[in-house]
Amino acid sequence: MTSDPRGGWSDGRYYLTNDMWNISGYSVTQTLYACAYNNWYVVADMNNDRGDGAVKTYPNVHAAFNKQAISSFRTISSAFAETSPHAGIYEDAYDIWISGVASSGATEVMIWTENWHQVPAGSVVGTVTFGGRTYKVWKNGSYIAFVADTNFTSGTLNLLEVFNWIIAEGWMPASSTLREIDYGAEIVSTNGTPATFTFTDFSVTTS
Numbered sequence: 001m002t003s004d005p006r007g008g009w010s011d012g013r014y015y016l017t018n019d020m021w022n023i024s025g026y027s028v029t030q031t032l033y034a035c036a037y038n039n040w041y042v043v044a045d046m047n048n049d050r051g052d053g054a055v056k057t058y059p060n061v062h063a064a065f066n067k068q069a070i071s072s073f074r075t076i077s078s079a080f081a082e083t084s085p086h087a088g089i090y091e092d093a094y095d096i097w098i099s100g101v102a103s104s105g106a107t108e109v110m111i112w113t114e115n116w117h118q119v120p121a122g123s124v125v126g127t128v129t130f131g132g133r134t135y136k137v138w139k140n141g142s143y144i145a146f147v148a149d150t151n152f153t154s155g156t157l158n159l160l161e162v163f164n165w166i167i168a169e170g171w172m173p174a175s176s177t178l179r180e181i182d183y184g185a186e187i188v189s190t191n192g193t194p195a196t197f198t199f200t201d202f203s204v205t206t207s
Helices: 159-168
Strands: 008-011 014-017 029-036 039-045 060-069 076-083 089-098 107-116 123-130 133-140 143-148 154-158 177-189 195-206
Touching: 008 029, 014 029, 060 195, 076 089, 076 107, 076 159, 076 177, 089 159, 107 159, 123 159, 154 159, 177 195
Parallel strands: 107 143
Antiparallel strands: 008 014, 014 060, 029 039, 039 195, 060 177, 076 154, 076 195, 089 107, 089 177, 123 133, 133 143
């Protein structure tokens, strides 16, 4: 258990983190409770009283990669399962970093699996279907978000298919490298009352 904004815990190849990265100037509390990398939850309390829609925290589990070339993989897939409170403003999403982590030259790829009153940065540039699910594609510079037309709370995603589609669109070079695959909840508001976000599956499989 941790309420530290930067608190976290390694479990094998995975890392769990409270990731309260943008709480300065806001009233936010959040506690991470973890039994394992695929069995954890957070209790968060924050609001959007300023009306700025700012994401304040991203509690997540992630797998790090050592700058491995995307072209070297034959498969990259990930499974997840979550239960969220249907209150406030948030989305449950993959946050994937290509060729760096929040640094110059990095591409941020998000896949929103459950959206609750949240809006991505940028604008809609198209639609695409992966694994039988249709997504709106939002883009803002090197930020790319795939927002599912229909929310889903568990499943397995073919991430390599997503990366190869982005490369084919010319939005990142074929020489791009994989740095980090995260899954969690980007939270803007819980309407000023404690809300629980629960995660009961996560894995990344590669070959």
